Amino acid sequence: MANVLVVAELTEDGTVRKTTHSAISFAKSAAAGGTFSILVLGAAAKAGAAELTGFGAAKVLACEDASLANYLAEHYAPTVAEVGKGFDVLVACASSFGKDLMPRVAARLGAAYAGDCAGVSAEGGKLTFKRPMFAGNAFGYCQLSTAKQVATCRQSEVDPAEPSGGASPVEAVALVAPGAGAARIKHLGVASVKSERPELTEASVVVSGGRAIKEKFFDIMEPLADALGAAIGASRAACDAGYCPGDFQVGQTGKIVAPSLYIAVGISGAIQHIAGMKGSKTIVCVNKDPEAPIFQISDYGLVADLFQAVPALVEELKAHNAQKG
Amino acid sequence: MKILVPLKRVADPANHNKIKIPASGDSVDTAGLEWQINPFDLYALETALRLTENGKTPKKREGEVVAVTLGPKETETNLRSALATGADRAIRVETTDEALDGGLVAAALKKIVEEEKPDLILLGKQVVDGENNMVGQALAELLDYPMATFAATITEEADGLLVEREVDGGVAKVKLTLPAVITVDLRIVSPGSVHSKHTDAGFKYGYEEVRFAPLPAIMQAKKKPLAVKNLAELVGDQKISTTYVKFEAPPGRKAGIKVKDVQELVQKLASEAKVI
Secondary structure, three states: OOOEEEEOOEOOOOOEOOHHHHHHHHHHHHHOOOOEEEEEEEOOHHHHHHOOOOOOOOOEEEEEOHHHOOOOHHHHHHHHHHHHOOOOEEEEEOOHHHHHHHHHHHHHHOOEEEEEEOEEEEEOOEEEEEEEEOOOOEEEEEEEOOOOEEEEEOHHHOOOOOOOOOOOOEEEOOOOOOOHHHHHEEEEEEEEOOOOOOOOOOOOEEEEEOHHHHHHHHHHHHHHHHHHOOEEEEOHHHHHOOOOOHHHEEOOOOEOOOOOEEEEEOOOOOHHHHOOOOOOOEEEEEEOOOOOHHHHHOOEEEEOOHHHHHHHHHHHHHHHHHHHO | OEEEEEEOEEEOHHHHHHOEOOOOOOOOEOOOOOEEEOHHHHHHHHHHHHHOOOOOOOOOOOOEEEEEEEEOHHHHHHHHHHHHHOOOEEEEEEOOHHHOOHHHHHHHHHHHHHHHOOOEEEEEOOOOOOOOOOHHHHHHHHHOOOEEEEEEEEEEEOOEEEEEEEEOOEEEEEEEOOOEEEEEOHHHHOOOOEEOOOOOOOOOOOOOOOOOOOHHHHHHHOOOOEEEEEHHHHHOOOOOOEEEEEEEOOOOOOOOEEEOOHHHHHHHHHHOOOOO
């Protein structure tokens, strides 16, 4: 039984990001009969906190301060660590926010850190964290021996918590001033890619394109994504070549996704790519090379020239959608 | 600029699907896989070299690059390869792989930073075997340094470094005043991603990813300084706090079927997989 602190993540417009809901589920597993609280930080943290009162937390703590308007670990970590002193385990989702912040918090607390966990179990009074390693070719189960423990969870491996009712009390917590080093970093802005599509890590359908599509990346992939209500991903090679933004990358070191349907278009299937999508329920690939490794993990493979097959697939899907109404 | 680049060796990442996990589950067997420098650490080294040169005259180092690793004697092979690529000196911390975890590595690096006083510590964002993604952040906290993780571009300006970071949903831009910690992401090795103050703004390197050491440099690297320290000198009696109690292979996926056309594909997705 542990007392767990969840560090919530807010979007740029101050609403709670869905990553937080996965972190709450993970915290419940880690608490194993204990309680959990949620900490929200930001310039409008109280509004975020108000969104999180229905998840069964003992408390929702809000640290609201203008200096937290733009996320910087240097400014967030001192307060998270200070609040964390009252808990056994601190968790967040392994989004770019959680991966950036939580190791810093752990170091501040002298705590060990388990990153990007696929799960956690509590047996014999000890937490065991399950971690994907070696590009998804092994799970390692680790235990941390420090008084405090810090962990992040992989969003695609942990179902988001649903509101359970109740009204957790919201309490304000004071900002802890950052260290001297924080004066040496300045946030200059975020160039965000605004999209009407679902987020890659949350979408139930993901369509990913490879380098073979070249400059036609969006011409080919967007109609397919539209026909399926899908998020668009890409192989590393397509991102590196500049055919799409870097944060489209699905793979071991990019986004890890596990949708119900994943369609890989013109992607050969390097092990680093497979590590990022092999948890998908159904995998489809379209590739002109029948020997491409992606066929070995695909439920349905289509050997075809993608420039003809994908538009034809879009038409077929539209017809299917129309028939389904 | 003086830059410290920590490197870790990993079993050949291109063949991680060939690792074996014995029935006992007490280890991961990487036998038969060649030791290499973690790809992200190689990118950090390439970044350090780009930041300490004029891209047009890369043989002349404008600053110092110090490579450091923690491990047994055989890891000196990796340090020699970093020296051949262009690092000026190397430090090896004598220990075994089993005696380390991320927290201990960060603690040891902190001591080395205090001794070496680099302007910048450049690391890979994560190692591709353990994938814990923590050392850079933990080191920054221990030093009370500012940090920029997941760096995709770095531009040196008169008063610091402009860094573009790859984050969920876009690119975050920060300005760092040194000393600082940066961890690098994949795109940092694009031809136009890193510009030192000596390199023209529009300059692009003529190769993808990282430079290779020419044969004479490999010979010369044998003569470059390589210091050895003991882990205990750096961290005292601090021990690892992360213990792996078990490993297991993830459930495998089997190849399915090949469909003949898009009509069959849509029909299977609708009636068999029931995902559309």
